[in-house]
Structures are given as structure tokens and as C-alpha cells.
Amino acid sequence: MAETNPFPRVDRVGHTDRTLGSRQLAAMLPDPAGARPAYRHLAQAISALILDGRIALHIRLPAERELAAALDTSRTTVTAVYDLLRESGYAHSRQGSGTWTALPEGRAPSGITRLLGPQDTAIDLARAAPGLPEQTLVDALARITPQLAEHAHTPGYHPYGLPELRAAVAERFTRRGLTTVPEQILVTSGAQHALTLVLGLLCRPGDRVMVENPSYPNALEAMRRARLRTVSVPVTDTGWDVEIIGSTLRQMVPQLAYLIPDFHNPTGCLMPEDARERVLRAVSRSGTWLVIDETLADLALDIPAPQPFASHPTPGGTGQVITIGSMSKTHWGGLRIGWLRAPARLVTELAGQRVATDMGGSVLDQLLALTLLDRGGELLPSRLEQLRRQRAALAAALSAHIPQWTWQLPPGGLSLWVDLGAPVASALAERALDKGVRIESGAYFATDPGIFEQRLRIPYTMPPDTLREAVHRMAAVLADGLPPSPTSRRPHWVV
Template sequence: MADASPPSQASADAPAHQHTNGSKHTNGTHATAHRNTPPRTYPRADTAGRADRVLGGRRLAAMLPDPAGARPVYRHLARAIGALILDGHIALHVRLPAERELAAALNVSRPTVTAVYDLLREDGYAHSRQGSGTWTTLPEGHMPSGVTRLLGSREAAIDLARAAPGLPEETIVEALARVAPRMAAHVHTPGYHPYGLPELRAAIAERYVRRGLPTLPEQILVTAGAQHALTLALGLLCRPGDRVMTENPSYPNALDAMGRAGLRTVSVPVTDTGWDVEIVESTFRRTVPRLAYLIPDFHNPTGCLMPEHERVRAVRAAERSGAWLVIDETLTDLALDGPAPPPFATHAVPGSGAGRLITIGSMSKTHWAGLRIGWLRAPAGLVTELAGQRVATDMGGSVLDQLLALDLLDRADGLLPDRLQQLRDQRAALAEALTRHLPQWRWHLPPGGLSLWADLGDPIATALAEQAWEHGVRIESGAHFATDPGLFEQRLRIPYTAPPDTLREAVHRLATALPAAQDRPASSRRRPHWIA
């Protein structure tokens, strides 16, 4: 894809790799330049140049890890580009930037980039056409990463890669019977609802009102899940090269969406004890991100719950920087050891930060991901802009799924207590199994959510995931939750969404696979992954 112009000359002149993590902040000059940039209300993402299949130098640089300290640099960069091609972050048959352009974007010498391209061609990730540049391809015998392996030969594998509960059979059968008459009434209409069914928008708005946040139906956009809501927000509010603040670790699919949009992430750490709000404030002040994405409620993957006083400080910091806040509340209702927290937006000052705060919700974690129903709450004008963007991709969601969601939300007060008790029992079973079979691992019991964040003590998570697959367990290394390569190789996110006996068996298999993972490193061949 062609490069979009960055929001300021200061960010254009800076090497792209300086903005890939929270420890490499920009200086005051960059912050001043952003503050002097004319405000954009609801900018559309730049779509120019998509047809010419060209990847710009600044965009590619923003996708690559910092080469500082890597030896040799050219091999480090070539491996990273090859991995991006395998993962699908860089499409096939796309022209890579000219050597001089990429060298300037990365702040490296042109011979270094020449060596990178030579190695990519040697390994089969690129080929050159006389007079037309260097183009991406796949080595012979390789397949792009995807879901084939996960959904293919081992359907009996225990799935610990996706933290998503199932829905009781009788619940969905009864709901289908109840919504049938409503569905019959809709079939005489065109069935397109870009904003979502009016009655579902009203029900979601009322849900916020009951939680203490005044909300009108006009402030609600129904989406095909929370990921869809985030992608729409990123596409409307950000342009390639914009800085986005996120937590580290964070939800992999959210990080993937940011990477595919060509955004530069600046991260703030989330540890077993939670957030350092002073780092959050400093990052807002020093980097002036266009947007920040936070998961304050039972954070995925750590399970941490942000204290109320830290929420207030985070909102104030975002208001001062002028950043949009996207708050992921998909796990909010899954409070296992106390009441669910109020909406994050209740801490915004009316008329200031409240106008730049978007809240994302979903049925996937509380009910069933198969419904593909999510939503976002935002200012009504922004909802209108987002609905217009949404029409270009899917015209509107399934009427049947929305009617089912409406029925389940109407009965949430009766369904949720049983779901929470089920999760408590499963969490207890997982904790007991880990204590019994893997006592050397360290972890904290999360106060809510769907998973715990285990510390293995050694950087063997990828190797263990490979060995676990051979033992019939599907799980992914904590490295997939990192904003920067090489982090969290000693971590695993372990969901407790399966029945207790299944969780006990899964932990037993992990313990059985552990010695082989400790004895030999992970293979160089990339294993396809899919995390939810």
C-alpha cells in the first residue's frame, strides 16, 4: 500500500522504530508538533494507493521491530519481514519499498537494506522484476499462517487458545423459539440495519443507563463483535503512521488490527499487580497518541482490574493530550469476586473527554461468540460516521443474530448468575490442577474474566505450545500478547472456559509435555495460531 502522510513533520522525520514500545518515548519536539497540528474531527482512513500494490517505506518500518542492538541487523530485519509475510501482515505480490526509501525510514544504511532484500530473495520471500522493483512471495512448500491447522486434523484437541465460553443448548433452543415470531415480522422488510436493530440499540443503551451512564440509542452502533467495533474505530479515526497507545501485554487481535492499519504502537506495561498510572500519564504527555486502547476490566490476558482512582487519572491524562480513548469492556460483566465495575466513561468530565471516549462491548465473552454481536458506545455524530464506514464492508448485521442477542440481554439477570458460578467452579478446578501438576509455575487468581496469566519461570512458552499440540492441547505462547518481539516467552494465558474435568486433563497434558519443551528449543518453523 502507498504511504499516507503522517500527522506532523516531526513524526515524519523520526525513525519509525523509535515508536514501537513505551520505553522509547519521543521528545518534547514531537509532542509540540502534534499539539500544533490542526484538529481532525472524524477523519477517514487514507485509501489512496491501494490498487497499486505498493508498500511504502514508512509503513513497512512501522511494522518492524527496532533493529538497534541486533547483530547482524540485515538478518534481523529479513527474518522479521519474512515472518510478516507468513503471518499475512504483508500481502503476497506486493512491491516492497525502494532500498533508499526503506533505509531512510529505518535510519540504517542502504547497503543494509540491499543485504535484507538479497536474503529475502535467497530464502524465497521476495523476487525482483527487471525495472519494476522487489515483490513479496512465499518460499516453496510454505503456507501462510491461518486457521487450517487449528481447525483441521485434531478436532479432539483441548482448546486453550480461545477464551470464549459456550452457551447451554437449552438456552439457545428456547431463545430461537421465542424470537421466531419476531423474525417472521422482519422478513417482509429489506433487512438492512447499518446502525443495528432499533430495539437492540435501545436495549444496549438502557443497559448503560442501569449501570449509571446516561446513554441514548443514537449513541449505540451494533457491530459483528468487539473486534469489528475496534477495526471500525481505527479505520475512521487513525491514519497509517499515527501513534496508538496500548497496554503490554494486550489482546493479540487488537494488536494485529493496529499493525494491519499501519499504526505505531506505544505501550504501557501491565504487570501482575496492574498498571503504573504514572507511566500511563507520562506516555500520554510525551507521545501524544492519536488514540489509546485500554482493557481496564479483568484485563486480557493478566486478569487485572484497574482501581477507580487510576481510571480517573487515565481519563484526565487522555483529555489533556486530546487522544481518543477506546475502552474494551467485553469482560466487564464477568466479575467473580465482587460487583462489576461501573462504565469507564462515568469518570469522564462532561463536555471534555466524554466526547472522545468510545466504549466497546460484546456478547462473545458473556454469552456466545457464535452470535457475532458486539457494539460500541460513542457520541452520536461519531456513530453516524462509523455507520457510514460500516456500509462499505457489510451493510449491516444478521437480523436473526440481533434478535437472539436482544432476547438474551432481556434475560441476562437470570442467565448471568449461573454463568458466573460456572466460571468460579472452573477457575477453582484450573487452580487446583496447576497447584498439583505444575507447582513451580507462578500465577495470581484473577478477580474476574476468563483466564489466568501463568509465569513458567523460563522462556519456553513457544516450545511448550508446540509440544502441547503433540499432546492434544491447543495453547499459544504469551509472546503473542506482546507489543514487541521477544517478550512474555515465559508466560501462558490459560482460560478456564472448559468444564472442570477437561481443564484438569489439559493441565496434566501440559505437565507431560513440559520436559520435552525444556530439553529442546522451539522449532524455527512458524506454527499457525489463532487466539480469541
């Protein structure tokens, strides 16, 4: 008898190749009639999309005639656009095979520059990531030194993760209400690594993936690079519409869904318990893999920390729920320790996927993580109290200096999702940089271009005085006046 596959894949629909369609590209671009010269305006927009990752590298751009028709402009204009892209290094041509995207020498993708940041920026609000107190790190290093010496006599390869750390993470899930054994845990180099492994194993180019809009930009970038087709469901100030989620799962039957239900990044919303149960039932009916990102779940500021999403009972069980977590938001991003919880057989398959590119994580980092997790009951309360003070300082400063902005105070997480009342976020971010404040437009968190230009994500991960100064500088930028940010010429074509 043939063996039954315990991880069936849903039927695949659609196909994608290395060509960007003319309607897809046109939907991402501003109206060519909106600026002069139009060809330079369009070339700059395409260059920005390539740097931002929304247009992948090494893919073929549409034929000139097709793009001209989609943009309702002349072919001469599109020819000039492509010429300028080639001159500036953002494209190159292959004889007989069209024009392909490229990265100019000396330029880095925006994802890298966002992580590194300009060295001369006084206040960096582009990253919602707390630091680790120096003494905490020193104490942890002192505690693990004898353990590290013992591991030095071993090969040091742990593709599943250090056994002691796997057991500690499993025990943590069990303590939170989801019975877990170490065989269900894979330790990874952060939550992003965990997501990338899952996408690589469970999805193929052209598969549909359901995501929230807005969502975590690096997760969206991972899906773009895997050449997946995202189908978005909205997250508003009031949270999720479970009816839309259910109908999307029924009609689109995505291969995978990625949700951040705990203090959602960037909105800060917390999904209610009954909504979680309804989502699980809908996922069970559609056969979709559900990836739950719990990286912010422990950062509960006004309420008890939520139970794991997969702890809710469903008729079909939770065998298709994968939970990913990390120490980046609760402790320190520099630690690069994350994990995923999944059925044991799937963990084995993911470990095999991991070995092809990563033999295993650093033993030193994993021992540090183990020590910090053991001290969680001691370290986390002070971190939460610090975040409460910083959140209060940011909210008070915004109310005092920029009262026209509005937001919902989140019950946890690391940032405010602020409504500016007008689509000026990109222009504000550009001018604020001149005053030493680095911040990202809400458009960076969008699945579709041209939206959330009226939003800013403002983290409260810095000291109160620093946050107050940042707000004061942004208020000064507003006082000087801002033009509206450019928007897309038409709704984004779903890919």
C-alpha cells in the first residue's frame, strides 16, 4: 500500500516565471502625466521599487510596446525610461531576450540600508527593536562560560537546535497552554529564518499566500523573493474581519496563510479569542497551512499575555498550524535566536531543508538564549514596565505637539500606528531625516503600493526624552509644510 502523505498540499493554481507583466508594473507606478519629464519620473519610480524589493532582481521587464499601452503613454517615453534604467545600472539588456532588472554597483537594497541605518542619524525610529542591558549580557556570558567549554569538545553542529534549548522552548509552550515536546521544536536564526524555511518547504513559485495588510515588511519580502502570489486581508484600527478571512480561504484556497495575531506589527491589534477559533476552523476546512508569528506575544502591557494561537481546539486539530517566535523583540535582535513549533515530522523535513544552507546555529548564542529564557521571570517584567513608560511618553508628546494626529493605544507590542490625516508620510520621513530623525512611511508595511501613506509606525523602544525630542522635530517639519506623498496611479494588480 502506498504511504499516505501526512502533509498534503492543496491544488496549485497559477504559474509565475521571471517576467514582470505590464499591468503588474503599471499598477505600481505613478501616473506619467503627473510630472515632467515623464520618462525620468517613471525611471526613478522603477529604481525605487527595485531597491525596495517590490520588483525583484534579475527578472525581465515588460516589452516596451506592452508597458506603453498599460501606462497609456507613448512607446518613445518607455524607451527613454529603459535607456535611463540601463545608464544608471538598474537594468541591462540581453540580445534577443529583453531588458532585465539589476542592482547598480555600490548600491544596497533598501532592506539592508533600513537595518543598518545612516550612521549620522541622531534618532532612529525605523526599527522597533529594543536593546539588551549591558549588565544582563555580561552576567549571562559569565554563567555560560563553563557550559561553552564543555561543548568545545563536541563537533558543535545542531541542525535541530541545541537539545537543552529545544526542551526549554517546548516547556515554555506547555506552560502557556499548548502541550509541546522538544521534537516539535526547531531552533532557527531568528523568526525570519523560520519563515523562510517554511516558505521554501511548503510553497512553490506561483502559490497563493494569504497575508494581512498591513504586515511585517521582511515577511512580505521573503514571499516576493519566493515568487509567491500574496492575497491580502485587511487589518484596521478595530482589528480583523474574520468573515473576509474565511471567504478568502474558501475562494482563493491559499497554500499558506501568515498572520500576526498578538499585538500585530504594525497596528498593535490583538485578535480576540473567538476570532482565533473561527480562523482555525476556516483554515481546517481549506487545508491551508497557517503560520502564526508570535514574536510580540510576550510584550503584553495592559493585559495578560495571550495563549498560543494553536492552543484553541478545532475539529480537525492543529496539525497545520506552525508557530514561529523569536527573542529579538523581548530581549535583543543581535542574539539571532528564533524557533518554530510544528508537527514533529514537519520539523524533521524543515531541518533537512535548513542543512542545505545552514548547518546549525551558534552554540554560544543558543546557550545565551537558554540562560536568558531561564531568567525570563526576572527580566521580562522590568522590560514591560520600561515599555509602558516609553509608550506613555510618546503618546503624551504626540498629543501635546501634533494633536491632529490620531492613534489607538495598543495593549502591547512596540509601536503606535499613527494616522496623519493626509498622505504625507513619505514626504515627512524624507524631511525628518534632515532633522536627524529616521522613520518609515506606513507604505513600507503595505502589501499593495500607494496605500498607508497617511500612516506612520512610531516605535516606543527609546528613552522617553529621546522620544519627546523626536516628536518635537517632526512637529517642526510639519510647521514648515509638506506636499502630499506620491501615490499609485491605479489599484495594485495582485501577483
